[in-house]
Every structure is written in structure tokens, then in C-alpha cells.
Amino acid sequence: MQNTKNDMLYRTLCEINGAEYVLCDEPMKKHTTFRIGGPARFFCQPGSAEQLSRTVRACEEAETPWYILGNGSNTLVSDAGYDGVVIQLFHNLEAVRIEGCLMELEAGVLLVKAAHLAAKAGLTGLEFASGIPGTIGGALVMNAGAYGGEMKDVIREALVMKQDGTLLRLSREELELGYRTSIIAREGYVVLSALLELREGNAAEIEARMQELKEARTTKQPLDYPSAGSTFKRPEGYFAGKLIMDSGLRGYRVGGAQVSEKHCGFVINTGDATAQDVMDLIAHVQKEVREQFGVKLEMEIKTLGF
Numbered sequence: 330m331q332n333t334k335n336d337m338l339y340r341t342l343c344e345i346n347g348a349e350y351v352l353c354d355e356p357m358k359k360h361t362t363f364r365i366g367g368p369a370r371f372f373c374q375p376g377s378a379e380q381l382s383r384t385v386r387a388c389e390e391a392e393t394p395w396y397i398l399g400n401g402s403n404t405l406v407s408d409a410g411y412d413g414v415v416i417q418l419f420h421n422l423e424a425v426r427i428e429g430c431l432m433e434l435e436a437g438v439l440l441v442k443a444a445h446l447a448a449k450a451g452l453t454g455l456e457f458a459s460g461i462p463g464t465i466g467g468a469l470v471m472n473a474g475a476y477g478g479e480m481k482d483v484i485r486e487a488l489v490m491k492q493d494g495t496l497l498r499l500s501r502e503e504l505e506l507g508y509r510t511s512i513i514a515r516e517g518y519v520v521l522s523a524l525l526e527l528r529e530g531n532a533a534e535i536e537a538r539m540q541e542l543k544e545a546r547t548t549k550q551p552l553d554y555p556s557a558g559s560t561f562k563r564p565e566g567y568f569a570g571k572l573i574m575d576s577g578l579r580g581y582r583v584g585g586a587q588v589s590e591k592h593c594g595f596v597i598n599t600g601d602a603t604a605q606d607v608m609d610l611i612a613h614v615q616k617e618v619r620e621q622f623g624v625k626l627e628m629e630i631k632t633l634g635f
């Protein structure tokens with residue numbers, strides 16, 4: 330019975346997206362910047378908003394869980410994988426349109442690309458995002474931010490899809506963007522596109538600022554190891570990395586997972602880390618920081634399949 334249901338869902342997903350865009354038992358380590366994660370039952374890459382909406386509907390009808398993935402730069406997938414459909418919006422849905430100071434981007438566009446296109450067009454405001462390795466969709470859900478800027482500063486409105494397929498256009502206020510959160514995350518909406526409002530600037534100065542931020546990242550962050558960026562949210566009044574360092578956990582390891590020696594706010598995969606190694610390491614860090622400083626560290630990274 331389960332097999333028949335599976336076969337039917339697989340056939341439907343292929344009909345909607347084309348067979349080459351539907352993979353079975355796809356290892357998620359290939360699609361996350363942590364380079365960790367077991368297989369997804371199905372892995373699908375819709376090529377349009379319509380295919381995306383039909384894919385979600387097919388999953389709902391088959392009572393099969395689904396998960397939207399961007400570039401997987403903030404996601405840890407379990408070693409057992411995900412018994413559902415991963416719908417990836419990256420390398421697809423990546424149209425960009427610039428008109429005056431407005432920049433319309435589909436959800437699958439990488440922030441890095443968006444920042445460079447803005448710079449080329451002489452538009453300022455998106456420099457902060459030039460080193461964040463996520464998609465526009467992932468960045469909006471998380472209200473991604475760095476070096477004093479965040480998505481909230483540049484978003485004018487977003488087109489999202491509700492789980493029942495209805496489309497909604499949400500203004501900046503309606504998106505309720507807060508520290509690493511939004512109404513999109515709370516309601517489980519899917520981002521289809523975002524309209525950013527930037528300002529006129531000087532292309533050379535914008536490029537110079539992005540270069541400066543790149544150097545700051547390279548100096549401070551362990552970019553030569555797979556990771557999902559900052560593991561924990563910033564607790565009010567503290568810095569997670571400093572608390573972890575002051576707890577004596579710099580370089581602390583569980584299996585292949587390690588608290589980065591370069592930046593204690595990052596858990597890195599030294600080569601053969603399992604998702605369980607990462608979770609055990611995170612639990613240990615949370616326990617030590619709570620015991621030593623009375624501060625609760627909340628995970629920033631999203632988990633899938635646990």
C-alpha cells in the first residue's frame with residue numbers, strides 16, 4: 330500500500346516537474362553547506378511558481394510532508410534523512426528585474442548574486458548581504474542580516490504562497506520581520522519573489538564596501554570548513570561566540586563536529602561529521618553555557634528529519 334502511494338506520488342511529481350527534476354533517495358549532504366544529511370525520499374526542483382504550487386498540492390493530497398529548501402545554508406538534515414519531499418528553490422525561480430531603485434527577485438536567486446547585480450546597477454543597500462550564502466527566499470524567512478544591515482531594511486513587499494496554494498502580497502510591515510524570524514516562518518508560507526527598494530549610489534563605492542565586508546568575513550569566519558553559519562541566535566545582551574569561548578569550549582569536538590577555533594559561534598564539519606555529532610555538540614555547548622553563565626542559547630540553524 331505504502332509503495333503504491335509512493336509510486337503514485339512519484340509519477341505525479343514527474344508529470345508536474347519533468348522526470349529529470351525529481352530525484353529519489355537524494356543525499357541531502359549534496360544540498361546543504363554543512364555537507365551533512367541522509368536521503369530525502371523525493372527531491373524536486375520546480376521550474377515555475379505554477380509547478381511549485383502543484384507540487385505542494387500533490388504532497389498535501391498524498392499526505393506526505395514537504396520542506397522548502399533554498400541553498401541549504403541554514404539547514405541541518407538528520408543522518409536518517411527526510412521521509413518526505415524536499416522542494417528546492419535554487420538554480421530555478423531565479424529571474425531578476427531592476428527598474429529604477431526597485432529590484433524584483435525570484436526566491437531562488439542567491440543573495441551574493443543579487444548584491445553584485447545591485448552594485449552593477451549603482452544601487453546601494455544590499456552590501457550587507459553580499460557574503461551571506463543563502464537564497465532570497467531563505468533570507469526573507471530568516472530576516473537574514475549582517476554588519477548592521479538586514480532584509481527588513483531593503484524589502485518593500487513579497488509574494489508568498491499559503492499552504493493551500495493561495496497567493497498573498499505582503500508589505501514590509503505585514504511580513505513582521507524580527508531577529509531571524511518573520512510571519513513567513515511562523516505561518517509556513519512559501520516565498521515566491523521579493524521586491525527590494527534600494528537607493529542610488531556609486532558603483533565603485535558599493536563594490537569597495539562589499540570587498541571590505543568580504544575581507545572581514547574571511548578574517549573572522551571559518552569559511553574553509555563546511556558549516557551552516559552562526560549556530561545560535563544572539564542572546565539578548567551577549568554574543569553567543571564569546572559565551573562559548575568563555576565556557577572553555579573553543580575547538581571542542583564530538584566526532585567530526587567541532588566548535589570552530591577561529592569563531593566559536595560556528596560549529597564546523599571537519600570532514601566526516603554526522604548530524605548526530607552536530608546535535609550532540611550543540612547540546613553540550615547549550616548545557617555548559619547555561620551552567621556557567623545562566624544563558625539559554627537558542628539554535629539559529631533549522632533542522633530537518635529529526
Ligand SMILES: Cc1cc2nc3c(=O)[nH]c(=O)nc-3n(C[C@H](O)[C@H](O)[C@H](O)COP(=O)(O)OP(=O)(O)OC[C@H]3O[C@@H](n4cnc5c(N)ncnc54)[C@H](O)[C@@H]3O)c2cc1C
Nearest residue numbers: 399400401402403404463464466467468473474475520558
Ligand atoms: C558561511 C556562512 C555564513 C553565514 N552568514 C550569515 C550572516 O551573516 N547572516 C545571516 O543572517 N545568515 C548567515 N548564514 C546563514 C544562512 O546563509 C542564511 O540564514 C540564509 O538566509 C539561508 O538561506 P538558504 O536559502 O540557504 O536557506 P535554507 O537553509 O535552504 O532554508 C532556511 C529556512 O528557510 C526556509 N526557506 C528557504 N527558502 C524558502 C522559500 N522560498 N520560502 C519559504 N521558506 C523558505 C527553509 O524551509 C528553512 O526553514 C550563513 C551561513 C553560512 C554557511
